[in-house]
Amino acid sequence: MRNLSSHPPPPPPSCFYGYSTKSMVSCTLVSLVLVSLGVFALDSRGYGSWLSSYAPSLTVEARGSGGVLLASSTSFGSGSNISDEGLVEFQKEVNTSDHGSYFSLPPIGAPSPAPEPAAPASEESNISNTRRKRRKDTKLERLELGLARARAAIREAVQNSNRPALADKDYVPKGPAYRNSYAFHRSYLEMEKLLKVYVYEEGEPPIFHDGPCLSIYSTEGLFINDMDMENRLRTRDPDRAHVFFLPFSVVRMVQHIYQRDRRDMSPLRRTVLAYINDISGKYPYWNRSLGADHFMLSCHDWGPYASGGHSHLFFNSIRVLCNANMSEGFNPLKDVSLPEMNMRSAVVDVGGPSASGRPILAFFAGGNHGPVRPVLLKHWKDKDKDMQVHEYLPKGVSYVDLMRKSKFCLCPSGYEVASPRIMEAIYLECVPVTINDHYVLPLSDVLNWKAFSVQVSVEDIPNLKNILMSISPRQYIRMQRRVKIVQRHFMLNGPPKRFDLYHMLLHSIWLRRLNVRIHPQD
Numbered sequence: 001m002r003n004l005s006s007h008p009p010p011p012p013p014s015c016f017y018g019y020s021t022k023s024m025v026s027c028t029l030v031s032l033v034l035v036s037l038g039v040f041a042l043d044s045r046g047y048g049s050w051l052s053s054y055a056p057s058l059t060v061e062a063r064g065s066g067g068v069l070l071a072s073s074t075s076f077g078s079g080s081n082i083s084d085e086g087l088v089e090f091q092k093e094v095n096t097s098d099h100g101s102y103f104s105l106p107p108i109g110a111p112s113p114a115p116e117p118a119a120p121a122s123e124e125s126n127i128s129n130t131r132r133k134r135r136k137d138t139k140l141e142r143l144e145l146g147l148a149r150a151r152a153a154i155r156e157a158v159q160n161s162n163r164p165a166l167a168d169k170d171y172v173p174k175g176p177a178y179r180n181s182y183a184f185h186r187s188y189l190e191m192e193k194l195l196k197v198y199v200y201e202e203g204e205p206p207i208f209h210d211g212p213c214l215s216i217y218s219t220e221g222l223f224i225n226d227m228d229m230e231n232r233l234r235t236r237d238p239d240r241a242h243v244f245f246l247p248f249s250v251v252r253m254v255q256h257i258y259q260r261d262r263r264d265m266s267p268l269r270r271t272v273l274a275y276i277n278d279i280s281g282k283y284p285y286w287n288r289s290l291g292a293d294h295f296m297l298s299c300h301d302w303g304p305y306a307s308g309g310h311s312h313l314f315f316n317s318i319r320v321l322c323n324a325n326m327s328e329g330f331n332p333l334k335d336v337s338l339p340e341m342n343m344r345s346a347v348v349d350v351g352g353p354s355a356s357g358r359p360i361l362a363f364f365a366g367g368n369h370g371p372v373r374p375v376l377l378k379h380w381k382d383k384d385k386d387m388q389v390h391e392y393l394p395k396g397v398s399y400v401d402l403m404r405k406s407k408f409c410l411c412p413s414g415y416e417v418a419s420p421r422i423m424e425a426i427y428l429e430c431v432p433v434t435i436n437d438h439y440v441l442p443l444s445d446v447l448n449w450k451a452f453s454v455q456v457s458v459e460d461i462p463n464l465k466n467i468l469m470s471i472s473p474r475q476y477i478r479m480q481r482r483v484k485i486v487q488r489h490f491m492l493n494g495p496p497k498r499f500d501l502y503h504m505l506l507h508s509i510w511l512r513r514l515n516v517r518i519h520p521q522d
């Protein structure tokens with residue numbers, strides 16, 4: 001188990017967190033034994049499967065104002081399974097709820113608005129501007145050259161993934177829990193060598209540079225805080241940055257500027273728009289890529305809504321979202337799915353018994369809301385003793401204990417697609433069963449979810465017990481072993497450690513950035 005006191009500097013008090021393991025469980029955090037299971041899963045059908053399906057055609061050319069926008073939503077979307085229908089619907093919903101809308105999303109695939117003609121400059125400033133610009137262009141070219149080399153190294157690793165594992169003092173990814181463990185490792189090391197993130201300093205807490213930590217939306221606050229304290233993968237010189245972070249918290253916007261009495265969400269979008277206007281006026285970076293090398297992060301249900309405050313943020317930028325609903329514009333080729341984690345206290349339970357210590361087949365307890373749970377409760381609540389499906393927990397029973405006593409933990413979508421139960425199940429070493437439609441699972445660019453979880457569509461809820469019973473005891477043992485392997489990638493550490501959730505999210509962002517090439521402005 002982590003010893004918090006041995007890790008200076010400590011995280012801010014609002015984000016202090018640690019893990020507790022039950023005494024009956026050997027300490028899983030440090031004694032994680034790696035088991036090589038032989039076959040390498042290389043599933044190229046999944047979403048955002050960059051490592052297994054990388055092709056030069058995925059590279060999106062981005063050119064900002066003064067040039068041509070090639071990084072439109074259509075070029076990002078081609079070849080992915082995004083439902084255009086849902087996107088249009090979302091836009092309609094967005095526009096109508098936005099009375100007297102100050103801003104509306106452009107139709108899908110529409111060309112970006114023509115750039116404003118440049119103001120006439122005096123000859124002298126023209127010359128010095130040109131010189132200054134040329135220096136910046138050289139810096140951008142150097143950055144792009146570095147990314148091109150990393151791209152080539154990763155592509156080479158994808159093609160030669162049966163080589164001996166790469167050396168690593170901390171951890172060597174291996175086995176079928178990964179889409180391509182060798183290529184992932186290569187890419188991760190390339191990221192550590194190269195990636196530099198610039199965090200815009202503009203904006204004040206509570207809405208900027210801070211976020212909730214003890215909350216159902218904790219991953220939002222944890223990331224924003226960790227990013228603000230980052231040293232290694234961060235630069236204070238924006239000319240050296242590959243990606244730019246917009247450090248706003250949608251949860252905090254909902255707490256502080258959402259007009260609850262009038263149910264008016266529009267201040268969220270206005271804030272996002274004002275922020276982007278501010279940083280795009282002060283610095284050249286947003287305009288140069290039309291947002292394609294910028295990212296935002298939110299775990300709030302309304303994160304996607306807020307990102308609609310600027311169409312380039314919605315369609316071009318990397319949006320790291322818990323609400324990764326493909327029917328609402330989430331694009332796995334450029335957006336990143338953020339897992340949800342309900343932090344109720346500063347200490348989180350980790351570890352659990354092996355299959356023989358888990359007498360219950362499947363477990364769920366939770367409110368009857370959203371589009372999926374009514375179906376689950378209708379079919380399974382109080383229906384079958386192997387299927388412990390509850391709306392409310394029976395008195396005197398602990399949620400964590402039940403998860404530890406169950407082989408499978410059901411993780412249906414709630415109000416929105418993500419479920420905190422996925423991370424809880426992984427922590428308690430219960431095999432997660434995700435039940436949803438249109439959801440892009442977190443880290444699915446690297447992890448092979450089928451190897452350590454069960455995916456069930458809403459339509460298949462009536463067959464749930466049959467689906468779980470058809471998994472043999474031997475297969476179950478393998479799956480649970482892999483849950484323990486991927487556990488490290490969902491860990492929240494203060495300060496962050498290599499291969500933990502914070503770094504895996506940065507890695508997902510890194511992969512999205514590699515898909516974009518930015519040209520100097522003309």
Ligand SMILES: *[C@@H]1O[C@H](CO)[C@@H](O)[C@H](O)[C@H]1NC(C)=O
Nearest residue numbers: 120121122123124126127130
């Ligand atoms: C500014 O420089 C461009 C070439 O870079 C030139 O075509 C243009 O005439 C110049 N404008 C002024 C006002 O000197």
Ligand SMILES: *[C@@H]1O[C@H](CO)[C@@H](O)[C@H](O)[C@H]1NC(C)=O
Nearest residue numbers: 065116280281282283284287
């Ligand atoms: C970026 O573009 C916007 C809108 O076209 C413009 O108002 C702003 O001045 C530009 N920023 C810079 C730094 O040139």
Ligand SMILES: *[C@@H]1O[C@H](CO)[C@@H](O)[C@H](O)[C@H]1NC(C)=O
Nearest residue numbers: 325327328371413415416417
């Ligand atoms: C995902 O988006 C679709 C389209 O808006 C919506 O019908 C569905 O309920 C959403 N799913 C969840 C779980 O929120």
